[in-house]
Amino acid sequence: MTNKKHDLIDQNLQDLNNDGVDxxxxxxxxxxxxTGLVWTMSGGVPVSRAFAKxxxxxxxxxxDFSFVQISDSHIGFNKPANPDVTATLQIAINKINAMPDxxxxxxxxGDLSQLSKPSEFDTLDQALKGVSAKQIYFVPGEHDMLxxxxxxxxxxxxxxxxxxxxxxxxxxxxxxxxxxxVANLKAxxxxxxxxxxxxxxxxxxxxxxxxxxxxxFAHIPLWTIYPxxxxxxxxxxxxxSYVKKFGSVTVLNGHIHQIVQKVxxxxxxxxxxxxxxxxxxxxxxxxxxxxxxxxxQLQQVLGITDVNYVVSGKxxxxxxxxxxxxGS
Amino acid sequence: MxxxxxxxxILTAAVVITVVLLLAGSPIVRASDKPSAPGSEVxxxxxxxxxxxxxxPVGATVTWxxxxxxxxxSVSTEGVFKSKVMDTDEKFSYTFTKAGTYPxxxxxxxxxxxxxxxx
Numbered sequence: 371m372t373n374k375k376h377d378l379i380d381q382n383l384q385d386l387n388n389d390g391v392d393x394x395x396x397x398x399x400x401x402x403x404x405t406g407l408v409w410t411m412s413g414g415v416p417v418s419r420a421f422a423k424x425x426x427x428x429x430x431x432x433x434d435f436s437f438v439q440i441s442d443s444h445i446g447f448n449k450p451a452n453p454d455v456t457a458t459l460q461i462a463i464n465k466i467n468a469m470p471d472x473x474x475x476x477x478x479x480g481d482l483s484q485l486s487k488p489s490e491f492d493t494l495d496q497a498l499k500g501v502s503a504k505q506i507y508f509v510p511g512e513h514d515m516l517x518x519x520x521x522x523x524x525x526x527x528x529x530x531x532x533x534x535x536x537x538x539x540x541x542x543x544x545x546x547x548x549x550x551x552v553a554n555l556k557a558x559x560x561x562x563x564x565x566x567x568x569x570x571x572x573x574x575x576x577x578x579x580x581x582x583x584x585x586x587f588a589h590i591p592l593w594t595i596y597p598x599x600x601x602x603x604x605x606x607x608x609x610x611s612y613v614k615k616f617g618s619v620t621v622l623n624g625h626i627h628q629i630v631q632k633v634x635x636x637x638x639x640x641x642x643x644x645x646x647x648x649x650x651x652x653x654x655x656x657x658x659x660x661x662x663x664x665x666x667q668l669q670q671v672l673g674i675t676d677v678n679y680v681v682s683g684k685x686x687x688x689x690x691x692x693x694x695x696x697g698s
Numbered sequence: 699m700x701x702x703x704x705x706x707x708i709l710t711a712a713v714v715i716t717v718v719l720l721l722a723g724s725p726i727v728r729a730s731d732k733p734s735a736p737g738s739e740v741x742x743x744x745x746x747x748x749x750x751x752x753x754x755p756v757g758a759t760v761t762w763x764x765x766x767x768x769x770x771x772s773v774s775t776e777g778v779f780k781s782k783v784m785d786t787d788e789k790f791s792y793t794f795t796k797a798g799t800y801p802x803x804x805x806x807x808x809x810x811x812x813x814x815x816x817x
Contacts, residue, residue, distance in 0.1 A: 449767040449786070485769055485785060512806045516769065516783045557775045557803035558811050599745070600809040657744035660767050 435542050438466050438473045438503065439587070441624030442644035444513065445494045446484030451647035451660035455484075459497050462645045467502045474541065476503045479624035479642060480511030480552065480589030482527070486518065491526055510535050511589040511625065512552040520553060536567050538574050545578060547571065549588035551603045561590030561603035561625075568605060572612050580615045587622040593632060593639045596652035601626050610637065626658070737761060737791075740812065742770050742784070742804075747812035754794060760814055761791040770810065775801040 443459045452458060466473065483490035498506060508527040515523055520534055528535040534553040539546050549571070551561035563571075575584070586592065592609060594602030603609075613619045619637040627649035632639040647660045655661070737759040738752045743766065752760060762772045764784040772781040772790055778800055781790035794800065794816040804810035 447767075451767065485783060513769070516806065555805060555808040557801065557808050559808050598809070600807055657746070657766075659744065 435474045436471055437541075438469075438476045439479060439622055439642050440466075440476060440645055441479040441589075441642040442481040442511065442627055442646055443478070443494060444481055444484045444644070444646035445497075446487060446490035447646055447660075449647075449660060451662050455646040456493055456497060459494070459645045460500075463497060463501045467500070473503050475505040475507060476501065477546075477548075477587055477622065478506060478508045479587055479622060480509050481513045481624065481644075482508065482511070482523075483514055486514055486516040486522060488522065491522065495526070507539070507546070507548060507587075508535075509548045509588055510550055510552055512555070515553060532570060533564075533567055536570065544583045544585060545575075546585045546587070547574060549586060549592070549609070551588045551590045551592070551606075556604075559604050560594075560597060560600045561588075561592075561606070563588075563603060563605050563609055568608055571609055575612050575616075578616075581617055583618040583620070584613055584616045585620045585622065586613070589623065590625045591623040591630075591639070591641055592621050593634075595626060595630055595641070599652065599658040601652065601658070613637065626652075627661075738814075739763065740772075741765055742772075742810075745770075745804075745807055745810055747772070747802075747804075747810060750812045751815060752812075753815040753817060756797055756816055757793065757795060758816070759791050759793040761789055763787065763789045769806060770804045771806055772802055772812075773805045775803060 440462055444455050447455050482494050510520055510523045524535055531537040534550045536550050537548050549563060551563050554564060555562055590603055591601055592603050592606040617636055621639045623641045626641050627644035629643060630641045649658050650661050738754045740752055740760060740762045741748050742764045754760060764770050764786060767786055769783045769785050771783055779792040784790055797816050800814040802812055
């Protein structure tokens with residue numbers, strides 16, 4: 371069993387694109403707290419980089435626009451893995467505000483709160499008021515729909531959305547779709563979109579030109595990363611069948627608090643880091659619970675690992691370039 | 699006032715006698731091979747219910763305790779019982795009055811499943 375698990379991890383983390391990034395290199399990319407990803411749309415192809423001090427210097431192409439993805443803020447979490455998640459969210463916000471090229475908007479891929487408490491949502495709102503981006507798009511995580519079927523979430527972040535909070539919008543020629551795969555989960559299963567949402571998605575994409583770049587975002591990964599921990603979505607294959615005709619599809623997820631990437635045909639899958647606490651690599655711990663990092667290591671990890679994404683052929687490639695390679 | 703004092707004295711005596719009887723009787727209870735405890739404990743550790751199957755007599759109360767750093771729930775698949783969200787160290791109890799098998803899961807992490815067998 372153990373070997374099988376490790377094989378699976380290696381399969382997920384090995385050099386899928388022959389771009390020189392092996393599992394070891396990939397794991398180094400897992401900088402986590404106080405970070406976010408900057409996505410740049412260039413010629414309809416999204417390119418992402420983690421926040422870095424030298425942002426802007428390495429911008430080869432002139433971007434059409436950029437946006438930032440942040441995820442898993444877990445406001446209200448106060449356990450040893452990170453006793454001050456509001457502070458690390460603030461670091462992420464400061465970094466967004468310090469970007470030389472202002473992002474057009476921010477996408478938050480869920481788990482805004484730890485326990486869906488009004489006070490937690492209040493704290494998040496207060497912090498996000500200070501962000502320079504004009505617009506923030508949300509999708510809920512399972513932590514945001516804990517006790518009230520997501521009513522509180524929908525009131526605050528889901529106005530004008532459909533069902534449990536799904537919607538789509540267009541921005542400068544790119545079609546964005548926010549999906550909810552954390553509601554009405556079934557015993558023994560993983561994430562779920564459900565029939566109603568799938569039907570809506572099919573209709574939403576129907577009739578759009580195949581050359582329209584598509585960005586799907588949802589909390590739980592829309593591809594199976596590790597079923598033992600529920601890191602996948604039971605009916606995602608059907609959702610992905612609707613985007614097959616499109617030339618450029620990017621899928622952005624959170625939930626697993628680490629970067630994992632996969633490219634399959636014209637579809638690039640990517641999971642984001644958390645702004646709150648890291649989680650273990652698939653199968654590397656007894657459970658997916660918060661991973662405790664020594665306090666001094668936490669300080670090193672904050673902002674020292676830079677993840678750059680460059681276009682390599684048809685797929686995205688990840689290049690690990692930490693700002694500091696010293697261990698202390 | 700005096701009447702109250704008498705009542706208190708009688709009650710105290712009753713409690714003392716009961717305790718003495720219970721203490722005297724406890725080795726016999728322990729020696730019994732049937733589960734005679736009025737309840738059972740399920741611990742939530744590392745995103746799993748332990749033990750995954752608990753067997754209890756009719757009338758028994760099962761108590762779940764979340765020992766993870768992440769909230770969990772314990773919800774009957776057939777709608778028989780439903781816990782509130784249990785944060786770290788929080789508990790939920792349910793008393794089973796009918797024999798049967800009761801599968802349940804964590805609605806937040808549905809890979810977490812368990813069952814209570816009531817005989």
